[in-house]
Amino acid sequence: MIALTASRLYTPLEAIEQPVVLLEGSRIVAVSSRTTRPLPEGVQRVDFSDSILAPGYLDIHIHGGAGHDVMEADPAALPAVEQLLAKHGVTSYLPTTVTAPGDHILSALDRLATAIENAERDPASLGRRAQPVGIHLEGPFISFERRGVHPPQDLRPPTLPVFERFWQASRGRIRMMTLAPELEGARAVIAEAVRCGVCVSLGHSDANLHHTQAAVEAGARHATHTFNGMRPLGHREPGIIAAVLTDSRLSADIIADGIHLHPTIVELFLKMKGPESAVLITDATAATGMPDGRYRLGWFEVEVKNGVCMAEGALAGSVLTMDRAVRNVTKFAGWGLQPALRLATLNPAKVVGLSSRGKLEAGAEADIVVLSPDGEVRTTFIRGVRMEAAAGR
Numbered sequence: 001m002i003a004l005t006a007s008r009l010y011t012p013l014e015a016i017e018q019p020v021v022l023l024e025g026s027r028i029v030a031v032s033s034r035t036t037r038p039l040p041e042g043v044q045r046v047d048f049s050d051s052i053l054a055p056g057y058l059d060i061h062i063h064g065g066a067g068h069d070v071m072e073a074d075p076a077a078l079p080a081v082e083q084l085l086a087k088h089g090v091t092s093y094l095p096t097t098v099t100a101p102g103d104h105i106l107s108a109l110d111r112l113a114t115a116i117e118n119a120e121r122d123p124a125s126l127g128r129r130a131q132p133v134g135i136h137l138e139g140p141f142i143s144f145e146r147r148g149v150h151p152p153q154d155l156r157p158p159t160l161p162v163f164e165r166f167w168q169a170s171r172g173r174i175r176m177m178t179l180a181p182e183l184e185g186a187r188a189v190i191a192e193a194v195r196c197g198v199c200v201s202l203g204h205s206d207a208n209l210h211h212t213q214a215a216v217e218a219g220a221r222h223a224t225h226t227f228n229g230m231r232p233l234g235h236r237e238p239g240i241i242a243a244v245l246t247d248s249r250l251s252a253d254i255i256a257d258g259i260h261l262h263p264t265i266v267e268l269f270l271k272m273k274g275p276e277s278a279v280l281i282t283d284a285t286a287a288t289g290m291p292d293g294r295y296r297l298g299w300f301e302v303e304v305k306n307g308v309c310m311a312e313g314a315l316a317g318s319v320l321t322m323d324r325a326v327r328n329v330t331k332f333a334g335w336g337l338q339p340a341l342r343l344a345t346l347n348p349a350k351v352v353g354l355s356s357r358g359k360l361e362a363g364a365e366a367d368i369v370v371l372s373p374d375g376e377v378r379t380t381f382i383r384g385v386r387m388e389a390a391a392g393r
């Protein structure tokens, strides 16, 4: 048995001083404080002195990294992305598709389902890599006006038969779907996806207040990269953004890179959604962890200059990593590390229905990130296996 010790631990709902986490194989056996319970005898102690222990991060919106896109057929693609994620503290993630010709989406869903099934059957085969735990289908059921860089020719109206084909191709592994609720047919598809256990998220949308409220009535429960790819907020025309910010039934995520949203908008968002329903995503592309240059996003190309990822004059995903997103929340909004961590751990796990992830407690997966007091990743444990952190971004 291994005992990890450090200066503080965030479960993340509770803070524990002088923590001890006992690991047996890939599981956490106990979480306690050395002030109340001495270290058991015969354990191998690994001490992280002034570090903070937190649950491994869960990124529910990621397209790629390390030069690879999650829709690529290349068998080296997912392992490269997953290694990069682990270096930045992410221990599980939802590979996220973009709008593409139907057969391209279907084959990507099939490949991603296989990767998820293999990881479930034999988690040890992943070694020091983040685990894919479900698919996020982003597009093609999105708004032409708010499509961002999604290719317009491949957008489609939501219909039950098309959803059914995606669902079959993913063998039930779609955990999240971003859709524009104002599109004709959206309500029926929302209801069916919710029945299948999918978290329906509103995004890339030109919806007004009424459309958004109707989608929530139909079962939608989340919003995707709030403000980005949405009808702008108007003071006499509240639209989707006002609905997302004020409706307590909806959780919502943001890209807190300081590029997609002004830091003050990040602060506004966090004040509105609070530590209970705000979620951080990266929306990271293949360019993440790579030098400036040209990279692939699904079936098109993006260009990265000075860390800004663009295609045809519009922002095209990011090169953000989750550890930086967490630190940005502390900088942009003055939040402490504890509530900021919740936005990358417990909250996304709840959104996509993964009840054993995103928290440190007995019985949970030994997915642990070891942080400096200001939130830099020092080490990550994935299923009890230690991984060193990446240098720099």
Ligand SMILES: [Zn+2]
Pocket: 061, 063, 096, 138, 283, 317
């Ligand atoms: Zn995206």
